[in-house]
Amino acid sequence: MSVPTQSGRANPPTAPATTLISAQKWRPIGISDLEPAAWEALRDTGNVAVVAGPGAGKTEFLAQRAAYLLQTGICPWPQRILAISFKKDAAANLGRRVASRVPEHADRFASMTFDAFTKSLVDRFAAALPADWRISDGYDIRYTTDSEVSQFLNDVAFSAPPALSGKLGFQARRFVPDTVGGWQLPESLPTEDKGDAVSYAVREWWRARYLRTGTAEVDFVMLNRLAELLVRAVPKLRRALRMTYPMVFVDEFQDTTSAQFSFLTSVFGSETTVTAVGDSKQRIMGWAGALPEALQRFTDAFNATSYALAWNFRSSDALVELQHVIASKLDPTTVRATSKATAEVGHEPAVLWTFSNSDQEATFIADWIARDIAASDRTPSDFALIARQTIKDYEPLFRARLAAHGIRVRNDDARFGKMPLQDLLKSETARLLLSLLRLANEPHGLAKVWRDVAATMERVHGATEDNRAQRRVSEELAELTTQLRTWLRAHPPTATSAAEAINQVVSLLDGAALRRYVKSAVPGEDLDIVLGAFEARLETAINGATEWGHVLDDFEGADAVVLLTAHRSKGLEYHTVFFLGIHAKQWWAYGSDRREGKSTFFVGLSRAAHRLIFTTDRSDRTGPIGDLFTMLAEAGVPEVHRE
Incomplete structure (x- = not known):
């Protein structure tokens, strides 16, 4: 962000040579088309509230809107678009999506979390x-x-x-x-x-x-x-923010808190075009202060035009119908989405399995997954095991039962150091370290990994717009991977600690440059916390491994059945979802806030693209938990007793 001079204007560098596209001729990039409501919202140059349910492609919509605003010059150079998300992985995903759509404008799209943005303002000013x-x-x-x-x-x-x-x-x-x-x-x-x-x-x-x-x-x-006080008390800073970011996106707006809404209105309440995307039916952060009816509040406060996306690109028609039954309990006026996914034949789209005990449940599901993989082209990562909470209770049984079939489990809720595994795997710093180790261990066949690492190191060294500097970074990367490869061959995992491996990688990098880059360009990421979490995760992967390739595969767990809570599953999708533990032991707090409980239920079940399997036991179904079974029965979900 450029802070204005006394004249009120920043001193911008020379504009890059890019050709603008007229708004009439602009077309989506990387996809064939948008639905009619998405087109209307995309072309609206005022404040916009977009209601986007599960599978509506909200990340793609935001990426296309960014491309439209940047390529047509509606957001003129050197001004930028600020995209605010609530989760690090969502912010990173949107940033990568825009970079792939309009690489020539990638540096004018800033995607970060709300917390990272406000923290960066406090730290800098x-x-x-x-x-x-x-x-x-x-x-x-x-x-x-x-x-x-x-x-x-x-x-x-x-x-x-x-x-x-x-x-x-x-x-x-x-x-x-x-x-x-x-x-x-x-x-x-x-x-x-x-x-x-x-x-x-x-x-x-x-x-x-x-x-x-x-x-x-x-x-x-x-x-x-x-941060809100800072911007309110320093008009010059507020002007600079509005000049730098004339357009702001806010994702998952239904999770906005009082403090965040106040900040947004104070900083960007005028002279800024704001696009809010969300779905009140997926409001599952009330416990953390999420405002009721946040999207409606935004529409009123910002005089925004509301658009509802009606297509579902994720789930088959049968699962869309199930989702609509649950959605109607949260919002009786909700309109049934139209499935744009290709339905598969030969299996029940949704079913409730009843088990007598947890051991039987884990054994049956593990055997079932193994048979399904053997009979299809699916991989373990096509399956997710989702539960309301206390996911750690499921891990030992499922890990052991799936391991008997040679299938790994990745618990995205597991903590390593001070980070959940899901956040660690999404960290730009962690991805850089892991990718360097992969390049050193596998010198051939990783062209994309090489390009991604080179691009990150160019940013670390400020070489993104300097051809000579880029060549120098490429040469340094080649030398670094050669040295690291020699070190890995001399230090097998059987005789090496995680701390030694990380220290070796970091010593070959320019540690000072990396620390400066993380502090300035990766808001909210603490390098020491990431390194500590990386070491803890690597230590578990090294344990018992004989080859570095196996260590890195185990670290990443890319080809594994994912185990995670409904909250952490938000924004993700899987071919087959097992929604575990539909009983009072998992849903003990349901009666204290049925609205949020139904939203959590809705979020978890809407992760499935083709198959959704609920599991329960034979415990009492009376009381508040009965709501969930009533909804499943109303949706026509059959129950099968597994003996």
Whole structure:
């Protein structure tokens, strides 16, 4: 982002030589066509709210809209498009999709998470915060537990002024996302209390964690509030942001929190074109503060035009019908999607299997998957095992039963160091390290991996627009892989630790350049955390392996049956989905928020493209959990008892 000069204008470099396409002649890139509603939304140059259900191709729509705005000059050079997602993998996926569609404009499309964007603003411009909010000893990111929040609220209630007695009854679980996140930081801290319980409690929270002696402790809700204050208090910075990013995309808008919505309206509420994409039926982050009816709030606040995408490119017609039954329970006005997927014949699209115990369940499913793979061209990665929560309870049994057939399991929820495996595998830094090891271990046949690594190293060394620098990076990469190959041959995994392997890779790279690149260009990614997680994962892969190729395959788990929670499955798709544990032990919290429970159910089942198999036991189906079985029965899902 370029901060304007005193004249109010940045000093841009020379514009690249690109040919603009007229809006009338522009056509989608990489796909044959868009559905009518997508065309209308894409061509709308105002604020737009796009309702996109499961399989609607929202990532592709955003990529095509970006291509349209960049190639037609509606977003003129050197201005950029900012795309905000809620998950790192979604941000990375969208960035890669745009780069593949319009590589000549890839540097003008910034795709990152909401948390990464707000954190980057605080890190870069903290010195411009109002005096009452500047700190001198830096900060650490630390999340508080519900018990810690409860203790804080008890302490605050005990020490509060008499006028606030009995008014501080905040719920610990909601205090940070709703109360702290919904409070706009004043430029100057008031010196007197005026009987406002919210202001008093939140100010005490900031004093206890941020405005204190020593290193401050913050979470991303607090960083969001600091970023909003920063932009509000520094008009020059707000102008620079709007000049740099005249167009903003926000993905998964139904998960927007009070703090994020406030930030969005404060920073981009005028002079900016905002495209929000989401689906209220997939709102599963209410526990984290997601606003009810966020898309409608956006439409009202931004005077946006709403469009609903009606095509489903993922699921067969029978599964679309099932999804519609569940969707109608969440929104009675929802319109049935039109399946654009090619249906397969020869199997039941949806079924409920009942088992007497978990061991029988794992054994039967493992045998079934093995037979299905043997009789088809499917691979283990075509299958997903999804559960509501406590996914770790399923891992030992399924890992053992599938291993008997030579099939691996990858638990995307497993934590390595401070990162879930899913986040580690999506990390740009981790992909770079893994790819370097692959290039060193397999010198031939990895042309795409070579191109991806070369492109990343060009960005690390700032050589993306310098032909001589690019050649130098290519030569250095060839030398690096040669040295690393020699080292790997001399250090088999049977006699090498993960720490030694990582230290060797990093020593051959320009560590300082890599650290600078990660800090500036990969917002929200902490190099030390990634390296720690990478080492922990590599250590498990090395254990018992005799060849580096096997180690890297096990690390990545690309050809494995995936085990993950419904929350982590969002945005993904698989040929066959096993939705495990439709019973009260997995869905114990369903009765406390049936709306969000149904949304979670909807998200999990809509990951399937062709086959969806629910599993349950013989436990009691009365009480709130009965809702799920009623919906399955209404959708015509047959039940089969497996003995």
